Amino acid sequence: MIKYGELALHTGFGGSIDQQTILDFVDSGHNVLMGVSSEASEAIRNLAAEFGVDLDDKGTKVFDHFNYAAKADGTVDHTLLATRDLVDAPVITGGPYKKPILFRGAAATVPADSELATVVLSAPATAYSHDPKKAMLEPPSLMAGGAISLVTAVQARNNARMVVAGSVEMFTNEFFSMKVNVGGESTGSANRKFTVALARWAFQDRGVLVASHLRHHKLGEAAQPAGYRVNDEVEFLVDIHEVEAGASKPYAADDVQLEFIMLNPYIRVPLTHDGQGTYSLRFKVPDVYGVFKYYIDYSHRGYSYIKLTHQVPVRPFKHNEYERFLVCAYPYYASAVSMMGGFFALGFFFLYHK
Template identity: 80%
Template sequence: MLLQNANTAERFTSFVDGLSAAGFTVDIKGYKDTGLKLREYGTWLYDHLILFAPKAEGFGGSIDQQTILDFVDSGHNVLLGVNSDVSETMRSLAAEFGVDLDDRGTKVYDHFHYATLDGKEDPTLIAATDLVDAPVIVGGPYKEPILFRGVAAVVSPDSELATVVLSAPATAYSHDPKKSMLEPPSLMAGAAASLITAVQARNNARMVVSGSVEMFSNNFLAATVTVGGKSTTTANKDFVNTLTRWTFQDRGVLVATNLRHHLLGSEDQPWGYRVNDDVEFLVDVMEVEGGESKPYKADDVQVEFIMLNPYVRQPLAHDGAGTFSLRFKVPDVYGVFKYFIDYSHRGYSYIKLTHQVPVRPFKHNEYERFLVCAYPYYASALSIMGGFFVLGFYFLYNK
């Protein structure tokens, strides 16, 4: 956990205690520490990285932006917290994750959905409630607001990997108070402004970019505020603990094992199939949370039976115990096929499985002796033969 200053660690004791209670060991250092290193002799020393140093223009030791990107490429996770004083280095790092933070000095304002803390009204203290519908990421539901004070971001609507976890209220906007308003105004406003963004890379590494590092502090986790004239506590503590556990792959992890297939009526897995065989495909999918596995239950897991193009694409049925299965008839096409599962559900790790299996045609001795569909042809051949003999007999013996 890299902080702006190691002496400010007491500001995040409640957050760190929550991580410790979840089973994580937290090593706290300042971002300028000359002994910093994530990797030694080709081995990564840490599983996760927390960056709470929004003003950092560089790092001490052997850490730089490329090292952090290599850390992510190797399947590790990053939690990045910034504020309105975000440096270009932090903005560049967030951009590598697909999150475009607003300019330095900008703040999120909302003159309608703000909170009063310690008797001070502050339009930059946002009482946010617009969470993504993904309980595995955010937990909840929460009756209390989530306090946010910081910088907004924009995420491309075409992004397949990024999820806006917490959106700004419809009446919020991002602006630098030290600069004059443009004419016409060009503001990041409403739901287009992302307060917290989660990214899951294709290798299942997870990154979360929070525009407010202060929302993880003790003051916000235990705050009592006034919103709309009513006094209330905040949901920050439960929310950030759940979000951080998801980031560190302590929630929403799917593990697919024991892929198998066989002919109906047999339990042995064959080397291949014959066209038109009736087969059954099975795979076990478990959800891992807090180090414990439980059966995953969903109706949107599907398998494809592919040879260049999918000949079969069907959803898998689950038995409630983690086993997903499908019975189907092998297509009347021979060649080299493969089973293919490419499953992605918001908040859960990706599943990608392939298994190759050949499909052969009928052998010569496997065809039926007489085909029902060929009876008309049999009759036509016999009728021609019969007609030939009748006509021949007529010409030979008729005077």
């Protein structure tokens, strides 16, 4: 199924669609939601690898002999996992949930140093990935426990979003309405709420930040100047709003930082917000002249990135802007005056006294 602006992949590619076409689709700022299974084709696996998600070998499934869900009719399936191991990012997951999330499918891994990928749903510590048609000669090491990613979210640097889910069944009506026994208790699943929240995030229906109305001025003035003088008192302001379901609301966070940079940051201070979406900071311009720039590089898990830059020149004092008399120079002023007074006294005494 392909929709304009979004792309949902199920099994393989068809027609004129190939891996490079989909990568170009993402590079242009669009989004991809992939639901894969244990029998996913190599094309799907290669595409997931391009997103930084490594799926386990074809035919492998995730097993768990402790945290599995038994169906209401008593059928036991150790590949039917019941997990609540969600990432602490409600904007992505919509959680937390009291009911478990049911999963049956393939395992994946994400590099620990990945800056763009987030493991949204991880496997329990007792889970492992294995091909049931093959003998297990040694315990699995890489595809075991919390190292297994069941659902992975990736946000590219251009804010395009990709979700790789190792199970297609978790999106089905069967899993939405399934009643299972977990730990001796009968319960339903949270799959409907979880998958809807996940899809909304993937297609940028939530977690989108928009920065606008960047302005700055000297304290006591309203107009934005073309440049500043060293040691000027300055106020910087920017509006940040969160867009969800097409509606905009003020975004409130305490970790948005402003940098005032010339090669290196001279100032790096958190911005304060008024609860209405306006972030501001008052500071003194450094006693260094040159071309500076305001710089905001904000990335919070689950939200779109914000990168703002704005250049402003900083000049030194003009020759007529320096103070005429400096307090710290009073000893030198006194020494000069005393020297002149001594010279006139000595000259007067020499000329008019024998």
